Amino acid sequence: MSDFTFWVIFSNLLLALRWTIALSLVAFVCGGAVGLLMLFARVSKIGWLEALTRGYIEFFQGTPLLMQLFLLFFGLALFGLEVSPWLAATLALTLWTSAFISEIWRGCVESISRGQWEASSSLAMTYIEQMRYVILPQALRIAVAPTVGFSVQVVKGTALASVIGFVELTKAGTMLNNATFRPFLVYSLVALMYFALCFPLSFFAKKLEGRLNAAR
């Protein structure tokens, strides 16, 4: 019988942590990109497009991420589409992230005063030009802190990918526990690793927020 030492557990968790980071990064970057499209659609003033995105956002905000993962993983299989746990997890987290992040950004865009729109309209700028040169640069500054703050939610969200068999930090913890029967040690280490990822992010977000408030 092999003897799992602390270091074996620790190193295996570290290896799995890479996948948590990879999944977080991909979900955050792709979610951000989709979220940006959603944002444009949401504030487009084109009725049906707005309604469509609102429906999309309501769905992903109004159902548990776990259900979204199941739906993608098992749902697509029903249609004969074999999706790997990695693909299903990436897709679900991307869509989920995009819904939340586009709403955060919409709040930032809508906090820019009407006077900015009117001044740029009066200067003959088109909607796209107004967004590009006047509204988004200002909204972006406001958006940095809550966006970084939300990235913490994405990191924690990746833990759910364990239930469809994707071996990231949480899943690796479960497997190591089954082999070693040392749940307290294993899950303490898992928690510490999540904390090591998330704490700097939320700390950074708080700092940014403070600096922005001070600048006003």
Add this chain to the structure above:
Amino acid sequence: MPLVDIRDVRKSYGAVEVLKGVSLDIAQGDVAAIIGRSGSGKSTLLRCINGLETYQSGSICVDGVEVAGEKTNLRELRRNVGMVFQQFNLFPHLTAAQNVTLAPKVVNKTGETQAMDLAKEMLAKVGLSDKAGNYPSQLSGGQQQRVAIARALAMRPKVLLCDEITSALDPELVNEVLRVVERLAKEGITLILVTHEMRFARDVGTKLVFMHAGKAHEEGPPKALFDAPRTPELRQFIGAPA
């Protein structure tokens, strides 16, 4: 043909009619001062002229182009109509010079060097050559408003609309802005100003318009109107003896 030709314009917000058939014409080189009580529709009229608001009936033509026309290119129209706001509305993330050059660059595709010359020229016109690199937050209210004027002028509009541009300023900063406007008037730029500065309207205006209850109630040469208002409403407004 007048530069701005306003014919029987009616505008409602929901059930409330704010403009009840306004007619007015403003010729090239006119300095039209619009006065009247708060809520009489002055801002609304001004905002209809550059298409910030729509109207339900009547017509507004700027340089022969109907603002609300089916085929009207609002972008073309707005290149000819500049606007300065009570609250300045400068772009806070851009310097004074960048505020001035943004629209020329983006809308008119003015090149970088030409844009820099333009910023210099326009900021000099409002007496702020030394503030080109300052952000709005680093400028006083009066300076911000002068940058806003330079920004509007940079598009070389045919007519400049000013909506109570000194009302948000501390009293000691009002004059520096009025002096700039006076200089523009002398240069022959067509101006339509909503103002509470009666002295200024009288001395600089070539035309006075008194808005009352959604109509251009009385209009004429400023001095004549101030000295001898024809309607009791204007008489009461300017506090002249009956």
